[in-house]
Amino acid sequence: MTWVRSDDIPADPDFFACDGFHPAAPGYRRWAQAVADQLSP
Numbered sequence: 001m002t003w004v005r006s007d008d009i010p011a012d013p014d015f016f017a018c019d020g021f022h023p024a025a026p027g028y029r030r031w032a033q034a035v036a037d038q039l040s041p
Contacts, residue, residue: 002038002039004034004035004038004039005034005038006031006034008034009030009031009034010030011027014026014027015027015030
């Protein structure tokens, strides 16, 4: 199992959708990139 840290992802206002809880498209892109960076050899 691989754990991916999420506390290094900057969560500025454009990270979140209008509900203020879920990620918006830019947030999902940053989250996906963080996962890819940690899983890549």
